[in-house]
Amino acid sequence: MMKQRACSHPASRALRTRSGVAGLLAATFLASASLIHPATAQDGETTITAVMHSGLRVLDPIITTAHITRNHGYMIYDVLVATDENFEPQPQMADWTISDDNLVYTFTLRDGLTFHDGEPVTAADAVASLNRWGERDSGGQLIFDVTESLEATDDKTIVWTLEKPFPALLDTIGKQSAIPPFIMPERVASGSADEAITDYTGSGPFVFVEEEYEPGVSVTYEKFEDYVPRDEEPSWMAGGKDVKVDRVEWVTMPDAQTTINALISGEIDYIEQVQVDLLPLLETSQDVVVETRDDLGYQTIGRMNFLYPPFDDVKIRQAAMMALSQEDVLGTLIGNPEYYTTCGAIFGCGTPLADETGSETLTSGGDVEGAKQLLEEAGYDNTPVVLMQPTDVVSLTAQPVVAAQALREAGFNVDMQAMDWQTLVTRRASQAEPSEGGWNLFFTNWMVPEINSPLISPMLNGRGDEAWFGWPTDEKIEELRAEFIAADTPEKQKEVAAKIQAHNMENVNYIPLGQYIMPQARRDNITGMIPSPVPVFWNVEKSE
């Protein structure tokens, strides 16, 4: 009787309820077992925890030009040829010889190359990988346009025969960005270049730990014990890739303030990119080093739509460029002059092809009065300029606002439309009229090594509908690009590059708006990071 009464007592029920909640909680704890972070570093292992500029979601470095996927590519894959800090191609997986007529390139794979599954890397793997890369990469497409054959003549020898000389072949297959020809097993690389791979076997210095991968959250790499580094000192993407830690974990942190707090407290070891306005927070910490890894940095640019008024008129394009001031754009975007520089070179300042011809107005504060005069001469009829403004990408929010003000001051009728970046990238692909879902002007940023040559800079393609968004039909620039391809010495290349620079500033294929640098930050016990546009983790040590 007492027992029954006790059970019906509210307190007892409450107790039962609490037991239920506790049970549910315990069940939840148990159920979540091993679903998140299933494994962590073993005792004694050295692990670097790094926060990269974005989360890794696409694992195929050939299908995408996303920088984070390229960085992932350099962790787990290797390349035949790599560019060093002097912009020179160097042997990485292979040495080469070139025939006297410059038509036959013979590559020989070095000894000791092994995939992560234990299979040796063969010439057939390299040929399949180069073919797949050639379908996706614009520079690769240019080489394959003049390719007679590409074949593996034995396990270690690749023979690439051209119909006509392509002096920049080694530069193109050795480029470090968008898209490097990473070497994959033939079984992987023989698939379509338009479908993402699902087998992530590489032969690079790190192994991708697939079971610990959480898209957009974290990715783990382990040292590849069988990797044989080259003997040379590391230099950019070239040289010995000597791994000195056991694991590297890339974690994604969506909040910049939290990332900085985590570095100061020692919960993470490295931040790839620190927003310049947050740097003062790190200056108070004595255990943190802030530095520039990549002296070249980024170029910010404006691109117009050549198909519709008002920018189908070269004079109006010139007026728009004349109204803009690099200093105003960079000052608003970055703020701290230590981390930006005005630069009128379309191939980027600090690169072998740098030339600033025709950029004086841009780099010296703009000329609104001159722009007004040009607009009047062109007979501008107040056609609205649809300017797309992305609101969710920190490095792209300032440019449209500054440009809109400058253009309005010059007399343009600017219709600035705010949208998220995804909407912008979809809309910029539209060739509809600006008033019907098209556009007139947008801004974006490039890593300088992605635009430092007319062969790879997408804005310098003048093939109309086949060109990059904006679709200029520009026969002159196509002639100059062909001339550049044929130039067989650095001096001749520089000469042609200067002509392309002058033509761009005359025709306004795009508007270079200057260069900026994103500093990195690390705990002071992380040493040996290589100065490079791509953050790499070979040669890096972590002390206690």
Next chain:
Amino acid sequence: MLGYIIRRILAVIPVMTIVAVFVFLLLRLTPGDPAAIIAGDMATPAQLDRIRDSLGLNDPLYVQFITWVGNLLQGDLGTSIISNTSVTGMISERIWPTVNIALLTIIISVLLAVPMGVVAAWRHKSWIDYGVMSFSVLGFSIPVFVIGYIFIQIFSNELRWLPVQGYIPPSESIGGFLARAILPCLTLATIYVALIARMTRASMLEVLGEDYIRTARAKGVKEDIVLFRHALRNAAVPIMTIIGTGFALLIGGVVVTESVFNIPGIGRLTVDAILARDYPVIQGMILLTSGIYVLINLLIDLSYTFIDPRIRY
């Protein structure tokens, strides 16, 4: 009762069907192209088109819908367009941090808020009442990220008692879980304590004015028994409702808190998927969230019968 439960569960089918159709169409009408995200900045229109083809995004809308529903009926939410991994797998990995944080938050909130609300009502118009109400207004008004940053500054940066960020599942380490979960849970609890305390106070004030309370007091029943057995039980229905919907909101994802404390929960998964136009993940998440809301509402309705025997279905 059993008939009621079956009817309610069956009612889920049309609700989820409407949600599925609506979400599918809405996403397809939203500007954005996942192929552009995959291919990156340099892709030409022809390359984008080929990628769209390979992803099935060029198929007619009805073909895409039938394929998706067909897979859904077999329990397959599809594959993420962007990361090429199973949506079910992604959600099952990301839901547990959210569930664990939500449970701890709601426990903390109830344990603090209900006594606060009861005492505030009991000492109506006293300094305690004004104190509780002031806290409620503040807790409900300050943005959650501000509270989060303040907690991090005090407990992580200054006192160094707790980690700044991260998540460790309780199965791996209870201590590690609590150390990382306590700040986000307290941050979220600030809002829910404010909400539940206000509701408890209002509900209790109404009940405390009833005749049976006066009668109980006149009979000499102890005040704590009057408050917690007589008054609180009768005031519990609206309190349970607010707790239940609060829990559903927490499970639905708390993006800002997850971002500030770097918790890999489903709120961030949803936002990332929306920004990348990862249709299968968005569809999966909205279906899941709708299902959770329907289920929690059902549980709340059922709980009424236990709290108040006068309620019958």
